[in-house]
Amino acid sequence: xxxxxxxxxxxxxxxxxxxIFITLTxxxxxxxxxxxxxxxxxxDLQGGSYLLLExxxxxxxxxxLQNTTTFIRNFLKKKKIVFNDLRIQNKKIIFSVPTNKVxxxxxxxxxxxxxxxxxxxxxxxHQFDLIIDEDKFELTLSKYGLIEIKTSSQDxxxxxxxxxxxxxxxxxxxxxxxxxxxILVELPGLDDPMRIKSLLGKTAxxxxxxxxxxxxxxxxxxxLKFEDGLNEAMVSKRIILNGDNLLDxxxxxxxxxNETVVSFTLDRVGAKRFGKATSTGIGKQxxxxxxxxxxxxxxxRDTIASxxxxxxxxxxxxxxxxxxxLLRSGALPAPLNIIEERTVGPDLxxxxxNAGVIALLIGFLLVIAFMFFKYKIFGLIxxxxxxxxxxxxxxxxxxxxxxxxxxxxxGIILTVGMAVDANVLIFERIKEECKNEKNNIIxxxxxxIKSKTAILDANITTLIAxxxxxxxxxxxxxxxxxxxxxxIFTTLFSVYFIARMLTSVYVLRNKDKGxxx
Amino acid sequence: xxxxxKFYKSFNIISIVLVIFSIxxxxxxxxxxxxxxxxxxxxxxxxxxxxINVTSLRDTFINMNLGDVNIKKFGNEKDFLIKIEKKDTSxxxxxxxxxxxxxxxxxxxxxxxxxxxxxxxxxxxxKSGIIAIALSLAAMLFYIWIRFEWQxxxxxxxxxxxxxxxxxxxxxxxxxxxxxxxxxxxxxxVGYSMNDTVVIYDRVRENLRKFSDIKIYELTNIxxxxxxxxxxxxxxxxxxALISIxxxxxxxLKGFSLAMIMGVVFGTYSSIYIANPILVxxxxxxxxxxxxxxx
Numbered sequence: 013x014x015x016x017x018x019x020x021x022x023x024x025x026x027x028x029x030x031x032i033f034i035t036l037t038x039x040x041x042x043x044x045x046x047x048x049x050x051x052x053x054x055x056d057l058q059g060g061s062y063l064l065l066e067x068x069x070x071x072x073x074x075x076x077l078q079n080t081t082t083f084i085r086n087f088l089k090k091k092k093i094v095f096n097d098l099r100i101q102n103k104k105i106i107f108s109v110p111t112n113k114v115x116x117x118x119x120x121x122x123x124x125x126x127x128x129x130x131x132x133x134x135x136x137x138h139q140f141d142l143i144i145d146e147d148k149f150e151l152t153l154s155k156y157g158l159i160e161i162k163t164s165s166q167d168x169x170x171x172x173x174x175x176x177x178x179x180x181x182x183x184x185x186x187x188x189x190x191x192x193x194x195i196l197v198e199l200p201g202l203d204d205p206m207r208i209k210s211l212l213g214k215t216a217x218x219x220x221x222x223x224x225x226x227x228x229x230x231x232x233x234x235x236l237k238f239e240d241g242l243n244e245a246m247v248s249k250r251i252i253l254n255g256d257n258l259l260d261x262x263x264x265x266x267x268x269x270n271e272t273v274v275s276f277t278l279d280r281v282g283a284k285r286f287g288k289a290t291s292t293g294i295g296k297q298x299x300x301x302x303x304x305x306x307x308x309x310x311x312x313r314d315t316i317a318s319x320x321x322x323x324x325x326x327x328x329x330x331x332x333x334x335x336x337x338l339l340r341s342g343a344l345p346a347p348l349n350i351i352e353e354r355t356v357g358p359d360l361x362x363x364x365x366n367a368g369v370i371a372l373l374i375g376f377l378l379v380i381a382f383m384f385f386k387y388k389i390f391g392l393i394x395x396x397x398x399x400x401x402x403x404x405x406x407x408x409x410x411x412x413x414x415x416x417x418x419x420x421x422x423g424i425i426l427t428v429g430m431a432v433d434a435n436v437l438i439f440e441r442i443k444e445e446c447k448n449e450k451n452n453i454i455x456x457x458x459x460x461i462k463s464k465t466a467i468l469d470a471n472i473t474t475l476i477a478x479x480x481x482x483x484x485x486x487x488x489x490x491x492x493x494x495x496x497x498x499x500i501f502t503t504l505f506s507v508y509f510i511a512r513m514l515t516s517v518y519v520l521r522n523k524d525k526g527x528x529x
Numbered sequence: 530x531x532x533x534x535k536f537y538k539s540f541n542i543i544s545i546v547l548v549i550f551s552i553x554x555x556x557x558x559x560x561x562x563x564x565x566x567x568x569x570x571x572x573x574x575x576x577x578x579x580x581i582n583v584t585s586l587r588d589t590f591i592n593m594n595l596g597d598v599n600i601k602k603f604g605n606e607k608d609f610l611i612k613i614e615k616k617d618t619s620x621x622x623x624x625x626x627x628x629x630x631x632x633x634x635x636x637x638x639x640x641x642x643x644x645x646x647x648x649x650x651x652x653x654x655x656k657s658g659i660i661a662i663a664l665s666l667a668a669m670l671f672y673i674w675i676r677f678e679w680q681x682x683x684x685x686x687x688x689x690x691x692x693x694x695x696x697x698x699x700x701x702x703x704x705x706x707x708x709x710x711x712x713x714x715x716x717x718x719v720g721y722s723m724n725d726t727v728v729i730y731d732r733v734r735e736n737l738r739k740f741s742d743i744k745i746y747e748l749t750n751i752x753x754x755x756x757x758x759x760x761x762x763x764x765x766x767x768x769x770a771l772i773s774i775x776x777x778x779x780x781x782l783k784g785f786s787l788a789m790i791m792g793v794v795f796g797t798y799s800s801i802y803i804a805n806p807i808l809v810x811x812x813x814x815x816x817x818x819x820x821x822x823x824x
Contacts, residue, residue, distance in 0.1 A: 056781075064650065066649075206621070206623070206624050209621070210621065349647075350645075350647075351646075351647035351649055351650050352645070352646050352647060352650040353623075353643065353644070353645040353646075354642075354643070354644045354645075355640075355642065355643040355644075356641070356642050357639065357640065357641045357642065359641065360573065360641040360642055363779065364779050364781065367777060367778050367779035367782075368778060368779070368782075370777045370778075371773045371774045371776075371777040371778035371779075371782075372773075374773045374776075374777055375769060375770040375773030375774065378769040378770075378772075378773060379766045379769050379770060382762075382765060382766060382769060383766070386762060418779075418781055418782065419710055419713060419782070419785065421778075422774055422778065422782050422785060422786070425770050425771075425773065425774050425778070426717070426767070426770055426771070426774075426789070428766075428770050429766045429767035429768070429769060429770025429771065430721070430724075430763070430766075430767055430770075432762075432763070432766050433724075433759075433763040433766070433767075436759050436762045436763055436766075437728065437759055440756070440758055440759040440762075444755065462735075465731055466727065466728045466731040466732070469676060469724075469727040469728070469731060470724040470725075470727055470728055471724075472672065473669060473672065473720050473723035473724045473727060474717075474720035474721065474723075474724055475720075476665065476668045476669060476672060476720065477665050477669075477716045477717060477719050477720030477723075478716075478720070480661055480664050480665045480668060480716060481661065481665075481713055481716045481717075484657050484658070484660060484661035484664070485661070485709070485712070485713060486654070486657075486709070487709075488709070488710070489709050489710065489712070489713045492710075492713050493713070496717070
């Protein structure tokens with residue numbers, strides 16, 4: 013047990029040097045370093061904002077049901093089936109048909125190739141669950157139908173969120189999916205997320221619609237409020253243009269009126285439609301509607317065929333810039349709600365790092381002083397091992413580019429306190445063995461062997477706790493579990509390789525000196 | 530040799546009283562959940578103007594009609610922790626608070642930290658915290674059951690339960706805040722307490738194999754004594770590290786390190802005074818172990 017071959021000694025020394033080197037690269041600027049990996053600092057240490065957004069899929073579901081209702085109506089009309097009472101109620105589509113047509117309609121819904129079941133071949137599921145009660149049909153979105161809506165709106169939303177965050181130009185944002193209806197946005201270095209929050213809080217659904225006076229417009233009308241919240245106007249449901257037709261949008265100063273406006277450029281289809289609408293609608297008011305509110309409703313004076321236009325409103329330069337940004341990045345498929353926000357200012361982050369480092373140094377010094385006092389030369393061995401263990405721990409965190417959080421630093425300090433346990437178990441065992449065994453080498457060997465199960469059991473229990481914490485914990489706590497778990501492995505390695513090697517060198521040199529420990 | 534076993538009975542009574550008292554506290558007084566688990570808003574504010582104090586902040590916040598607001602100093606004279614129970618996660622909630630504050634007390638302050646947790650997230654966090662703790666207890670139970678006999682498993686789990694309940698009871702008694710890092714602390718306590726118990730159990734089992742004529746009452750005492758200096762040294766080094774976090778690691782880690790300190794103290798105590806008397810009560814003998822060996 014005590015014998016270490018030259019090869020092994022070289023190997024262990026090389027590994028140790030390697031990890032010391034890796035650890036030290038963290039303190040070097042990345043350009044002139046051999047290894048590019050670095051420990052990431054968590055948002056709680058470098059400062060920044062953490063936002064958890066939830067997609068409100070309600071409107072998307074309603075939209076889907078409305079589209080499907082239109083689809084069903086067209087189908088029934090085409091097949092000349094008389095239907096009654098086709099309506100949406102409590103997220104259900106309800107209608108009835110004559111009894112002799114029930115089979116026909118049922119087959120229509122169950123048809124795998126139908127447009128109604130776009131992914132039957134993939135999931136083996138229909139988009140709608142169907143309940144037939146004699147002549148009455150009831151359709152609800154099936155489990156997969158709902159999942160499909162959620163995942164597709166999440167896919168679209170994350171894209172838009174990414175574009176908006178990128179446009180603001182923050183430092184290395186981290187944007188991830190969480191579950192099937194949430195999006196996590198991490199913005200390192202951002203201490204005031206106000207602007208981003210207000211940008212993400214808007215769906216930015218832009219439509220151009222004519223203002224009408226009579227409420228029997230063919231397409232139906234909406235009574236909408238202006239942005240100021242005071243005035244209202246009746247607006248046709250017919251959409252002339254929407255945000256999808258926009259190629260570009262920029263804030264601009266209108267030289268004539270000295271107002272800030274948002275100028276936009278339309279794509280070809282948009283330009284054509286806009287030209288047609290403005291030529292037929294001269295003298296009418298064209299409402300520019302954003303998220304259900306009228307931004308402005310200018311009177312059309314001329315045909316605009318160029319595909320360029322301006323949105324005026326009560327803008328400041330900032331709000332015009334934001335609106336232009338929102339229009340450029342596109343509309344969200346559904347509203348986003350911020351359900352969790354955590355922001356740490358950069359100076360608090362730095363204070364936390366400083367406090368953590370001081371606590372680590374003091375904790376380390378206290379522990380090594382105590383160990384030296386308790387075990388003298390073997391305490392020294394345990395202390396050297398502990399130091400190397402720290403290099404291993406930080407080195408591995410660096411190699412895997414783990415994220416270091418404040419609780420993570422606490423985990424490192426705790427590792428310092430608990431890591432000596434394995435050496436203590438061994439040393440205490442050796443002490444016991446020395447009582448009955450005069451031969452130092454045999455006593456030391458026995459100490460290492462007999463303490464093994466206790467060390468293993470003790471470390472596995474801590475590891476179990478760390479693993480559970482890793483899977484159940486969030487954010488900073490995950491950082492704690494990672495350092496704790498990695499700490500267990502580095503501790504075992506350093507105890508069984510470094511400490512044992514140092515012990516063996518010492519014991520083999522002094523084997524005849526009587527009681528060593 | 531110290532006769533730990535002489536005090537088994539008296540300490541067991543004390544432990545039972547403490548556990549019952551803790552459970553009563555948890556039931557009737559409850560825990561002081563932070564925004565992580567209750568939802569709401571937490572603001573750490575740093576003032577650069579010494580006119581700003583708890584009273585002036587409290588008056589300002591009462592005028593804002595935000596419902597229950599809790600304000601206290603945080604570490605030093607110029608840092609304050611403001612907890613608002615109202616669950617308002619609308620995009621501009623924080624901005625409005627900032628504006629109103631500036632109007633009332635001037636602009637000589639900064640928000641160093643803002644946490645705003647919606648009710649849905651907080652209830653999910655609470656649920657996953659409880660699941661995590663339950664899961665870790667179950668995993669430990671299972672692990673010990675594989676490694677030892679069921680009597681040991683029962684003893685270890687009761688010791689764990691004892692530590693967690695009393696630590697939580699103390700948090701309730703002193704009205705200390707429970708947040709995510711406390712869950713991490715509890716899980717680490719579970720790991721530590723287990724670790725401590727296992728080392729003694731390991732020795733008990735070894736001694737059971739060695740001596741067939743010594744009663745478990747004596748045997749546990751021998752095992753405790755043989756492992757005593759390790760128990761003490763490891764507790765001391767762990768406590769040194771934790772005290773260092775508590776004193777120098779900053780305000781944010783105070784709750785975490787305090788919970789851990791309590792946990793280590795109770796964990797060390799319980800691995801001697803809960804885990805071992807249970808083995809005595811369950812009349813563990815060499816037969817218990819030999820049966821396992823034959824299996």
